[in-house]
Amino acid sequence: MISQVRGTLMHRELDRVEIMTAGGVAYECLIPLPVFESLPAIGDTLTLHTHLVVLEHGWNLYGFSHAHERAVFQKLLHAKGVGPALALGILSALTTDRVVRALQEKDVTTLMRVPRVGRKKAEQIILDLADKIDTVSLAPTTGTAPSPVGDDAVRALVALGYNQMEADRAVRAVVDSGAPRDVSALVRGALSRLTAK
Template sequence: MIATLTGVLAERDGESVVVQTDGGVGYAVTVPAGVAQRLPANGSRVSLYTELVVKEDGWALFGFDRAAERQVFQRLLGASGFGPKLALALLSALGPERTVRSILGRDLTALSSVGGIGKKKAERLVLELRDRFGDVVLEPQGVRPAGGDDAVRALTGLGYTPGAAEDAVRAALAGGAQEETPQLIRRALQQLVAKGGR
C-alpha cells in the first residue's frame, strides 16, 4: 500500500494532481476540493497522505493533506454503497469536520445535499458509521463568532462549496479578521479568490 507520497507538484486539473517523486515517477492522485485549494503552486514540494483503492476496473490513488481526513475517507468507504467517488464528493462538499459532525449529529439535510446522496443513503450512512469515528482526531473547530456561520452561508450562496467556505472563513479569522459579518465575508472572499477555487 502507498501510505504517503512526497514530491513536486507537477500538474493539477481540478481535483486531479500529479506528484513527481525524486525517483522520477509521476503519480496521478485524486484529492478533495479543499485539499486542491490548499495545495501550493505547481513546482512546489508537497506531501500527501494517500489511500490506494483497488477495484476490478483499475487502481486509483487518493490524496489528503491531513491523516485525519484520510481516516474519514477510509471510514466512508466502509459504508454500504459508498465507493471512492461518492466518499470524495462528500469530503469535497462538506470537508472532513462537517462530514463527521453531520454523521454524528444525524444531520440528514447536510448529508443529502451532496449529489448522489439521497435521504435513504444518508440515513444508511448515519446508521452504519455513527459509532466508527471515535478514533478520528480532527482539528478543533474552536469558538467561531456568530458572524462566522453567516459568512459561511453567504459564501455557499455565492456558489462555493461548504468545505471551501468553512476553510476560507477559518483562514480569515486566523488572519485577524473582524467579527462583523461583512468584513469577515470580504476577507474570506479574498482567501478564495487568491486560491482560485470554488
C-alpha cells in the same frame, strides 16, 4: 500499501495531481477539492497521505494533505453504497471536520448538500458510521473551532447560494480575525470576504 507519496508536483487538475518521486516514478493521485486549493506551484515539492484502492479495472491512488483527511475518507468507505468517488465527493463538498460533526450529530441535512446524496443515502451513511466516527477526532487547527453561532452563519450563507466549503472557510476566517461572534456580524464579515474575491 502506499501510504505516502513525496516528490515534485508535475501536473495538477481539479481532481488529480501527478507527482514525480526522487526515484523517477511518477504517481497520479485523485484528490478532493480542498487538496487542490492548497497545492503548491508546479515544480515545488508536495507530500500527500495516500490510500490505494484496487479495483477490477485498475488501481486508483487517492491523496490527502493530512492523515486526518485520509482517515475520514477511509471511514466513509465503510458506509453502505459509498465508493471512493462518492467519498471523495463528500470531502470536496464539505470540510473534513464538518463531515465528522455531521456524522456525530446525525445531521442528515448537511450530508444532503453533497451532490448525489439524497435523504436515504445520508441516513444510511449516518446509520453505518455515527457510532464509528468517534475514533476519528476533529482535525487539530490553529484557528478557532467552529461554534454553534458559526454554524448558523454558515447555514445562512449556504441559503444565500454559496457552497458549504467556501461559506465555512469565510466564516472561520472572520472568527479567527477576532470579529464579534453574533450571527449577523459573522455573516456580514464573511460576505465582505466572499464578495471581495
